[in-house]
Amino acid sequence: MDSGIGRYSYELARALPKAAPDVALEVLLPSYDDPLAQDLAQRPDGFRPVQMKREAQGAGGIAELLSHLARRRPCLYHAPDWMALPPLPGAWRTVATIHDLIPLVAPQEVPRSFKARHPGLYRTAISTLMRLADAVLTDTQLWADEIRSRLGIASDRVHAIPLGVSSPSPRDESKIRSVREQFALGDRPYFLFVGRPEPYKGLVRLIRSFARAQVPALLVLAGPLDARYPEASQAVRDLGLETRVRITGRAEDAALEALYDDAMAFVTLSRLEGFGLPPLEAMIRGVPVVAGRCSVFPEVLGDAALLVDVESEVEVAHALEQIASDGAIRRRLVEQGRERASAFTWERCAASTAAIYRRVSQTRRG
Numbered sequence: 001m002d003s004g005i006g007r008y009s010y011e012l013a014r015a016l017p018k019a020a021p022d023v024a025l026e027v028l029l030p031s032y033d034d035p036l037a038q039d040l041a042q043r044p045d046g047f048r049p050v051q052m053k054r055e056a057q058g059a060g061g062i063a064e065l066l067s068h069l070a071r072r073r074p075c076l077y078h079a080p081d082w083m084a085l086p087p088l089p090g091a092w093r094t095v096a097t098i099h100d101l102i103p104l105v106a107p108q109e110v111p112r113s114f115k116a117r118h119p120g121l122y123r124t125a126i127s128t129l130m131r132l133a134d135a136v137l138t139d140t141q142l143w144a145d146e147i148r149s150r151l152g153i154a155s156d157r158v159h160a161i162p163l164g165v166s167s168p169s170p171r172d173e174s175k176i177r178s179v180r181e182q183f184a185l186g187d188r189p190y191f192l193f194v195g196r197p198e199p200y201k202g203l204v205r206l207i208r209s210f211a212r213a214q215v216p217a218l219l220v221l222a223g224p225l226d227a228r229y230p231e232a233s234q235a236v237r238d239l240g241l242e243t244r245v246r247i248t249g250r251a252e253d254a255a256l257e258a259l260y261d262d263a264m265a266f267v268t269l270s271r272l273e274g275f276g277l278p279p280l281e282a283m284i285r286g287v288p289v290v291a292g293r294c295s296v297f298p299e300v301l302g303d304a305a306l307l308v309d310v311e312s313e314v315e316v317a318h319a320l321e322q323i324a325s326d327g328a329i330r331r332r333l334v335e336q337g338r339e340r341a342s343a344f345t346w347e348r349c350a351a352s353t354a355a356i357y358r359r360v361s362q363t364r365r366g
Contacts, residue, residue, distance in 0.1 A: 004277055005099060008163060009080040013040055015164075015350035023357060026050055026074065028065070062087065075361050078353075085129045093360045095353075096133040098126070100274035101146050102200060109200030109272060112228040127151050134360045137161050137353065139275035140296045159356055162300070164346030165280040171261050172254075179258040183220065183246050190218040190246075191320060192263035192287075194256065194278040195270075196226060202269030202292070202310055203232040209269070209316035211239045215324040222259055224250040260285050265323045265330075268292065269310040276300050280344055283337030288330050290319050304340035306333060 013027050027040055028050050050068070066086050069077055076093040079085035085096045103115035103122055115122040130136055130151050136158045138144050144160040147153055180186065191210065195201050203221060210219045221232060225247075236245045251259065260266070266282035267290045276296055279289045283304060291297045292310035301307070306329070308319045322329055 004274060005081045007277065008097070008099070010040065011164060011166065011346040012080065012350055012353060015346040016354060019347060019350035020354035020357065023354060026072070028068070066090070076357055078357070079133075082126055082129055085133060087129065087132075089132055093134045093363075094132060095135045095137060095356060095360060096130065097137040098130065098143075098147060099139055100143050100272070101126075101150060102272050102274070104150060105146065106200065106272055110198050113198075133157075134363070135159060135356050137356065139163050140299050142296050142299055143274065159352075161349055161352045161356075162344055163275050163277060164349045165277065165284050165341050165344050166346065168261070168285045169257060172258065175254060175258045176262045179251075179255050180262070182255065183248050183259075185218060185220070185246065188216070188218050189264040189324070190220045190262075191265050191267050191290075191323075192220050192222065192259055192282070193267055194260075194281070195223045195268065197221075197223070197229040197232050198226070199229065199231070200270055200272045202271060204235045205310060205313065205316070206267060206269045207232060207235045207239065207241065207245065209313040210245070210320065211241060212313055212317035213320040213324075215320055217264060217320075217324060219245045220248060220259060220263070221245065222248045222251050222256060260287060263287050265290055265320075265333075267316075267320070268297075269308075269316065270297075271295060271310060273297065279305060280341045283341035286334045286338055288323055288333035289337055290316070290323065300344075302340055304333065304336035 016023070016025055029040060065084070066088065069086065069090055069092060074092045076095060077086070078095040078097070080097050082096060082098050085094065103110055103113060104119070104126070107116035107119055110116045130147070130153055134157070136147060136153055138147055138158065138160055139162060141160045144158045147158050148155055193203070193206060197203055207219070233247060236242060236247070260282055263282065265288040266279055268276070268279055269292055270276070271292065272295045274296070276291070279291055279297070279301060282289050283301075289301065289305040291301055291305045291307055293307040294310060297305065297307060306319050306323070309315050
């Protein structure tokens with residue numbers, strides 16, 4: 001699953017049976033052929049998987065979802081994304097997760113998305129849907145405060161529940177060698193970014209900062225490509241960095257793990273994030289992290305990352321040089337990063353989510 005929402009849905013579904021053995025769970029799976037969806041469908045422990053014909057968006061998908069809920073009449077329905085929240089109330093209680101309000105807070109950062117091109121429609125839709133929900137979950141306190149203030153949701157209906165990070169598989173030297181060969185990395189050290197190329201991710205700023213840094217290293221940009229946002233590839237060409245920057249496109253999970261495992265550092269210059277799973281994925285593997293001193297990063301990463309001003313190419317370049325040359329800084333970030341990331345678990349996320357299920361289910365409607 002390429003998206004953070006997909007990862008959240010998958011990991012929460014995996015962890016809920018143990019966190020909530022008293023709750024009968026039914027998981028609605030998308031129709032597309034995805035290994036993680038297949039994994040959920042094959043697991044017998046604690047829930048009943050149901051394959052849907054359509055994703056829960058668009059008129060057809062919403063109609064199918066409402067029809068299924070009307071037939072099954074669950075006590076509670078949890079939408080892991082606002083687009084999967086039914087537009088009409090039913091006999092069931094509803095919990096909705098909204099990971100961020102980036103298109104509402106900064107539409108210029110996602111200029112070619114539908115939500116940014118139709119801000120009035122997006123705001124009306126999400127405000128209406130959030131008011132229909134009995135409880136709203138989000139990933140951080142920052143976004144909980146934004147949801148309360150911008151959408152007018154009562155404080156006691158909004159709950160910040162941090163996401164988790166999975167324990168990494170053992171380091172696989174043969175896979176690392178294979179991935180280095182696959183992406184023409186040779187034996188050179190490299191900085192790693194993982195994510196989509198939307199403008200708020202700061203890829204052009206990262207490429208420019210890397211060009212300034214005096215480091216004998218490569219820059220690897222991993223994640224699904226998006227034809228709407230070609231700016232990163234153009235920046236690489238404009239700066240003549242074709243031999244120093246690798247844009248991998250979407251990497252399979254095993255290849256991505258190998259890229260994490262052998263990275264000299266992970267770097268993200270996002271101006272905004274919903275939570276920021278990739279830097280935690282790096283930290284749990286003992287990879288130093290450089291991140292922006294903005295958005296959710298101070299809340300999530302604390303002092304376990306080297307935080308920088310994302311608007312200052314000079315400051316970012318200096319941070320990359322520090323990581324490359326100062327072993328003491330690297331050791332500190334590795335130690336503190338592992339400790340920080342280990343505090344975020346999917347088991348804890350699932351347990352907190354199950355507690356909201358129980359609370360909402362037991363509350364009388366006014």
